[in-house]
Amino acid sequence: DGGITQSPKYLFRKEGQNVTLSCEQNLNHDAMYWYRQDPGQGLRLIYYSQIVNDFQKGDIAEGYSVSREKKESFPLTVTSAQKNPTAFYLCARKDRGLTDTQYFGPGTRLTVL
């Protein structure tokens, strides 16, 4: 794997409920990212964090929230304000080298009923 785990793999929620997706990394890397993938499209950045206790909005942050209380964990909450939450969510970590390479977790498929 890419040194990053996501859980659960599949998640079902009723409309109007908040839901939190887990993302954990064990390589002591600072920068972590959340992306959203819709069918037939590339990935879009939701939030990112470069250090503990700091995070920044990406291109599609509305209706989402994050926290970064520990270096190894970067959970994403999909709130009821997100109008179209059904999607595949991918978490990534960035290495510390010059190439800025990002490595992805296995993803969580969220379905809102």
Add this chain to the structure above:
Amino acid sequence: GDSVTQMEGPVTLSEEAFLTINCTYTATGYPSLFWYVQYPGEGLQLLLKATKADDKGSNKGFEATYRKETTSFHLEKGSVQVSDSAVYFCALISRMDSSYKLIFGSGTRLLVRP
């Protein structure tokens, strides 16, 4: 802003055929370029990368060369296998701000038939 354009799929090939998936980019400066592969129901796996002009990334028989003059990073493989069937994404690192976010193309689905 920075962007990536890749050929639309699906691309359907017979086993042992030659593969090319075109990718061009628009970016400020000299971004690092990547190819990722996604198998059904899984996350993205890094396939190969190149960090500067004329660099060639290679892995598992796949190759791509960073061409600054044509702003391209086409993916090639000399002989595809059924197991190569997947969606391939071309991407660049955007350094327009401090985020180092990946900018993705829309993906190209490859189907290899026995």
